[in-house]
Amino acid sequence: MYKLIIITSLMIASSYFSCYPQEKTKITFLGWPDPGGGFEEVISDFEKENPDIDVEMIKGPTSTDTRETMYVTSFLAGEATYDMVFMDIIWVPKFAKQGWLIPLDGWFKEERKEFLPGDIQGSIYQGKIYRVPLQSDAGVLYYRKDLLEKEGFMPPQTWDELIKISQKLQNPPHLWGFVFQGKQYEGLVCNFLEILWSFGGDIFDKKGNLILNSPQGVQALEFMYKLIHTYKITPEGVTTYEEEETRHIFQEGRTIFCRNWPYMWKLTQEENSPVKNKVGIIRIPHKEGKNSFSTLGGWGFGISKFSKNKSACIKFIKYITSYQAQKKLHLKSGIVPTRKALFSDEEILKLNPHYPDLYQILLSAKPRPVHPEYAQISDILKRFIHKVLLGELSPKTALDKAELKIKKVLKE
Amino acid sequence: MPKSFDEQKFGLLLILPSFILLGLVALYPILRNLILSFTENDQFIGIKNFILLFQDERFKSSLFNTLLFCLISVPLQLFLGLVFALILQQRFFTRGFVRTSVFLPWALPTAVMAVAWKWIFNDTYGVFNDILLRLQIIKEPLAWLGKPDLAFFCIILAEVWKCTPFVTVILLAGLQSIPPELYEAISVDGANTLQRFRLITLPLLRPFLLVALVFRTIQALGVFDSIWVLTGGGPGGSTEPISLYVYDTVFRYLKFSYGSTMVIFSFILSLIFVFIFYKFWGDRQIEY
Amino acid sequence: MSTKKYRFSPIIYGLTQISFYLLVIFIVILHLAPFLWQVICSLKNVDEIYSLPLKYIPSKISLSAYRDLISNPLFLRYLLNSILISLSTTFFCLLLASLSGYALSRLSLRFKTFFQFLLLIACLFPQIIFLVPLYELMANLKLINKPLALVLPYVTFSLPLAVWVMTGFFQTIPKEIEEQAIIDGFSRLKILTKIILPLSRPALATCAILIFIGPFAWNEFLFSLSFMIKDTSRTVPVGIALLSGASMYEMPWNKICAACVLTTLPLIIFVIIFQKRIIEGLTRGALK
Numbered sequence: 006m007y008k009l010i011i012i013t014s015l016m017i018a019s020s021y022f023s024c025y026p027q028e029k030t031k032i033t034f035l036g037w038p039d040p041g042g043g044f045e046e047v048i049s050d051f052e053k054e055n056p057d058i059d060v061e062m063i064k065g066p067t068s069t070d071t072r073e074t075m076y077v078t079s080f081l082a083g084e085a086t087y088d089m090v091f092m093d094i095i096w097v098p099k100f101a102k103q104g105w106l107i108p109l110d111g112w113f114k115e116e117r118k119e120f121l122p123g124d125i126q127g128s129i130y131q132g133k134i135y136r137v138p139l140q141s142d143a144g145v146l147y148y149r150k151d152l153l154e155k156e157g158f159m160p161p162q163t164w165d166e167l168i169k170i171s172q173k174l175q176n177p178p179h180l181w182g183f184v185f186q187g188k189q190y191e192g193l194v195c196n197f198l199e200i201l202w203s204f205g206g207d208i209f210d211k212k213g214n215l216i217l218n219s220p221q222g223v224q225a226l227e228f229m230y231k232l233i234h235t236y237k238i239t240p241e242g243v244t245t246y247e248e249e250e251t252r253h254i255f256q257e258g259r260t261i262f263c264r265n266w267p268y269m270w271k272l273t274q275e276e277n278s279p280v281k282n283k284v285g286i287i288r289i290p291h292k293e294g295k296n297s298f299s300t301l302g303g304w305g306f307g308i309s310k311f312s313k314n315k316s317a318c319i320k321f322i323k324y325i326t327s328y329q330a331q332k333k334l335h336l337k338s339g340i341v342p343t344r345k346a347l348f349s350d351e352e353i354l355k356l357n358p359h360y361p362d363l364y365q366i367l368l369s370a371k372p373r374p375v376h377p378e379y380a381q382i383s384d385i386l387k388r389f390i391h392k393v394l395l396g397e398l399s400p401k402t403a404l405d406k407a408e409l410k411i412k413k414v415l416k417e
Numbered sequence: 418m419p420k421s422f423d424e425q426k427f428g429l430l431l432i433l434p435s436f437i438l439l440g441l442v443a444l445y446p447i448l449r450n451l452i453l454s455f456t457e458n459d460q461f462i463g464i465k466n467f468i469l470l471f472q473d474e475r476f477k478s479s480l481f482n483t484l485l486f487c488l489i490s491v492p493l494q495l496f497l498g499l500v501f502a503l504i505l506q507q508r509f510f511t512r513g514f515v516r517t518s519v520f521l522p523w524a525l526p527t528a529v530m531a532v533a534w535k536w537i538f539n540d541t542y543g544v545f546n547d548i549l550l551r552l553q554i555i556k557e558p559l560a561w562l563g564k565p566d567l568a569f570f571c572i573i574l575a576e577v578w579k580c581t582p583f584v585t586v587i588l589l590a591g592l593q594s595i596p597p598e599l600y601e602a603i604s605v606d607g608a609n610t611l612q613r614f615r616l617i618t619l620p621l622l623r624p625f626l627l628v629a630l631v632f633r634t635i636q637a638l639g640v641f642d643s644i645w646v647l648t649g650g651g652p653g654g655s656t657e658p659i660s661l662y663v664y665d666t667v668f669r670y671l672k673f674s675y676g677s678t679m680v681i682f683s684f685i686l687s688l689i690f691v692f693i694f695y696k697f698w699g700d701r702q703i704e705y
Numbered sequence: 706m707s708t709k710k711y712r713f714s715p716i717i718y719g720l721t722q723i724s725f726y727l728l729v730i731f732i733v734i735l736h737l738a739p740f741l742w743q744v745i746c747s748l749k750n751v752d753e754i755y756s757l758p759l760k761y762i763p764s765k766i767s768l769s770a771y772r773d774l775i776s777n778p779l780f781l782r783y784l785l786n787s788i789l790i791s792l793s794t795t796f797f798c799l800l801l802a803s804l805s806g807y808a809l810s811r812l813s814l815r816f817k818t819f820f821q822f823l824l825l826i827a828c829l830f831p832q833i834i835f836l837v838p839l840y841e842l843m844a845n846l847k848l849i850n851k852p853l854a855l856v857l858p859y860v861t862f863s864l865p866l867a868v869w870v871m872t873g874f875f876q877t878i879p880k881e882i883e884e885q886a887i888i889d890g891f892s893r894l895k896i897l898t899k900i901i902l903p904l905s906r907p908a909l910a911t912c913a914i915l916i917f918i919g920p921f922a923w924n925e926f927l928f929s930l931s932f933m934i935k936d937t938s939r940t941v942p943v944g945i946a947l948l949s950g951a952s953m954y955e956m957p958w959n960k961i962c963a964a965c966v967l968t969t970l971p972l973i974i975f976v977i978i979f980q981k982r983i984i985e986g987l988t989r990g991a992l993k
Contacts, residue, residue: 035934038947063934063935063936064936064947065947066930066943066946066947067946067947068946070669071930071946073668073669074668074930074931075930075931075934077668077671078668078836078837078840078931079840081673081837081840081841082837082840082841082844083841084840084841084844086844086849086934099671103671188563188649188651188652189649189650189651189652189653189654190649190651241560241563242540242541242558242560242563244560244563244564244652245539245540245560245561245562245563245652250539250541253541253542254541378670380665380669380670381669381670384665384669387651388653388654391651391652391653392653395563395564395565395652395653397565397653423893424812424893425812427808427812427893427894428808428811428812429808429816431804431805431807431808431812432804432805432808432809432816432820434801434804435801435802435804435805435820435864435868436816436820436823438801438857438860438861438864439823439824439827439861439864440823441842441857442835442839442842442857442858442861442862443823443826443827443830443835443861443862444823444826445838445842446834446835446837446838446839447826447830447834449838450830450834450838501732504725504728504729504732507725509725509726509729511729513977514733515729515732515733517973517977518733518736518737519732519733519736520914520918521736521737521740521969521973522736522739522740523918523919524918524923524924524969524972524973525740525924525965525969525972526923526924526926526941526942526945526965526968527920527924527926528924528926528942528945528946529942529945529946529961529964529965529968530739530965532961533739533742533743533961533962533965534739536958537739537742542759544742544759547759578735578736578739582736583915583919586911586914586915587870587911587915590870590907590908590911593907594874594877624873625873628866628869628870628873632828632866635828635829636920638831639830639831639832641831641832641833642926642927659831660831660832660833663831663833663834664833667833667834667837676834677834680830680831680833680834683830683831684826684829684830687829687830688825688829691825691829
């Protein structure tokens, strides 16, 4: 009887400690839920070509912040839970500063010019590159082609044109003029930056000085406030909207213009979409005499300092960011590519006739300030922009206060 | 009772496993945080972090939000919990079903229900606005999660809905532990319902009320999940509690020592509350 | 407590009864409404969820959300994991809490105050701060992705409340019973297992409910998300958070609602079972 117990315990114990001789190298990363299954397919293709490497994509939650916490937790513990880091463009400076990523300059030099410039710029910290961009993303303006054509309007280039068209065609609350993401979250900062840039302002200048609190900054904030309260082309509820809320409003045909990310296109063209074939995409408008810039989003791969299989990671990253793999990811999961050449690919163009326009927009898209304390700066901006939208603070006061706080953060 | 050495040994043995678990899982991280709060980048800097804390506007605002949140939601929960417990104590048809329904909000996963509440409070597609509009209580849809005061109302509603069952369960157990003979005895003396409640029920419920009060307050001070999902601390930071600011500080700004400072402060705050509660309502022997 | 009979008017009695039942119905609706909305939404088709005006009864009942979920073997795995972990947590916590509670209520020990202090501080700190040190610990013990990584912290953090409930309850058991047993020659251990524990069923049942559906078992999200990284090790709240729609930003509401409904079924069953035992244990009368 005792012998049985001893043997069983030994077996259980050994199952904990046994290690099979490692034939395969295993590398993991934390990705998103992979709708469309594009990642799965590319991974299995890679594994077929590299039978000695096993790639595991751990599907994380949709929430970006949650996935960031998961990465940060494992880094803080010094764990090699994730070999590769599938990261948002705004994580790069933060993680790089902490020393959690290894520079990729060694093997990622010449290839860079094949990629969109904004994506590359956002992957560099203090002169070294830490991320190979895989998915590109930039804010665009969706509009109802049919409604504009009926009245003979051309798609707006300037904000004044957009206001004019909206005021003429809208019928609130059944049909609004313009919706954007105005909730207090990262999306708000993306929207604000586009408007700020379109008025000729910026947060930092080329030398890194804080120029947020400028006449252009005030004009930009004033403009956002006026959209709701003076021109009245945007509903008050905009202060609670994220991407999906604006998409539903646009897709249900209750707004003429909608600022959103490229992902919305495919969904608005689906079978049961009320706005199928009625949608156009153009650049974000700008102030008369200025230029328009979209905020750059997007994801890419870096390598964790703690990984024990760095060379396998390099192989995989090279593979998944290659022309063929990016094409597959696009066709299966709708991922916007980062390689310039793919925007002239015939197959892709057939499916997405708006891609040449999108390409131009992406070429001129700007990343958010590439700064390790960006998270704090962004949080300060979010609060104050939101207060202005709610009418709690005047634009000038908000910028004065925000400037003070950001300066404090920069000093640390 | 002779307090023998064996009794000591036995007692120690009984609490040993809990002791070890607590030491390993709870104490070690706390000590680590304590040490961290006095350092910056691995250098000892004394109480500098604490001084910074008291000058931090965002911290003061989150402290205010947290305290306000507790001050409103906890008494509400205690009151409602008591009412529900009293009702559930009566014998009536379908009591079992009613009891199960009353426990339900506590049973649902917080984060998931918060997502549901977000949907319910949506200004365009939300049920809340829809019902209020139909009942003509409001004329236009309100942006519940978009205005500071309304958003605060929402987080309190979600919290009270979720946590009152906890109070109900504890108070119900308390009510059940009151010997019915006491009620019979006082009825014989001619007391009415209100007097019975005041002279017997409330005093005997006191230890249970205390437990409910302490636990609910502590959990309310540390509230995180539901607010993170529901409002993310917005609008304009008006619903941001301390724990959300701690989360941002540690996981998004990567300022670990400052985060530990906030945590230690939060702990001291909770300690103060517990101390006050015990001082005023604690451990008095009930004479039968 | 039985309802009083009014000797002078059957009409007033009837009215009292009716208003009582109306109150009960109102209470049930309050508690169930958000959940019922979940059920309704889970039966809608995806497009119907975003259509205005809001439909309270889906025009056609669609079970597609449920079909998707049940046919997903991963989701069933999440359910299994949650059940396993929550049951283990409840069992071990009850065990440790009973032992510790008994020691605290009866025996005087040298470390009693320190132990109580440990329990207190374990619940006075916001959950967030334990995340990274515990992750480190679990990684060092090679417990990542294993159920034990969650059971250990869950039991630890559920202990304070459980110990309080059990201690409080043990204190209401008259010492005479034990004194008699000692005179009769029972050992301390036998007293505990053969006399005290059986008498404690109602408290144990209350405790079990509080633990199982509390913040550190079934519904827990943060630790589960961080320690259970492999798909097959995840628990249900995390599983629900992972449900995604056709695009990155989309929230498939009908699936989320269906998942919510499905995941509360074990909880409801659990509560129903234990709810009966509470009544059973309590109608056995006072502990004389």
